[in-house]
Amino acid sequence: SGVRLLLEFRPIDAQLRVAREEQLLHQQQANRELIRNLAHEIKNPLGGIRGSAQLLQHELDDPQLREFTDVIIAEADRLQDLMNRLLSSHSMMRPAPLNIHDVLERVRRLILAEFPQLSIRRDYDLSLPELTADREQLIQATLNIVRNAAQALEGHGEILLRTRIARQVTLAKRRFKLALELQVIDNGPGIPAEIRDKIFYPLVSGRDGGSGLGLSLAQSFIEQHQGMIDVDSRPGRTCFSILLPISERT
Incomplete structure (x- = not known):
């Protein structure tokens, strides 16, 4: 049974x-x-x-x-x-082969320059193949997500950048043989329950003075790459997960 x-x-x-x-x-x-x-x-x-x-x-x-x-x-x-x-439309994208870890290291340097008391750990799968994507858009999307985590931590705390391979993934109703999974995990207070389901909406922010555009812009850039972004949050752990297709559709 x-x-x-x-x-x-x-x-x-x-x-x-x-x-x-x-x-x-x-x-x-x-x-x-x-x-x-x-x-x-x-x-x-x-x-x-x-x-x-x-x-x-x-x-x-x-x-x-x-x-x-x-x-x-x-x-x-x-x-x-x-x-x-x-x-900007899809026609303005400049896709080229890139190493996602080069993107993450660029973001890491920028965030640590802005929040020097922050700890950013890495858990990279170095066997990941190259990704064809717009480098600047991925930098901006990831930067917005990591900066959002750093601001939630008020510059103190820990962020983990993790990469993994995902297999047989459905994105935008399309099936892909391989996809990149990128996770940004922090040990902050978590997203307030009242905005958790609306965190990617424009003008929605859990922080006083926040524009509410950073995560919406990140989502837009990820969507232009046929990817998906989601979040799981509770007090002590918030995880933003990004899936980006790597291989041709099966």
């Missing part, structure tokens, strides 16, 4: 996994459309803000006051670049 029960539960587990993947896919698509709409609304007035700051700068003789217009112009340019990335 034990064998029969095992055989009966396996299809149920598979159905639950497929249902979860479909739910995440629909959420990603809805988030992407909302992000694009938000980006359009934000982008339109940015040119006016920047232009007005430039005009004001020409009228100011006090160098100290001109420092303020410099800040406005620089921030407008930064936001303009972010909006362009949010609005």
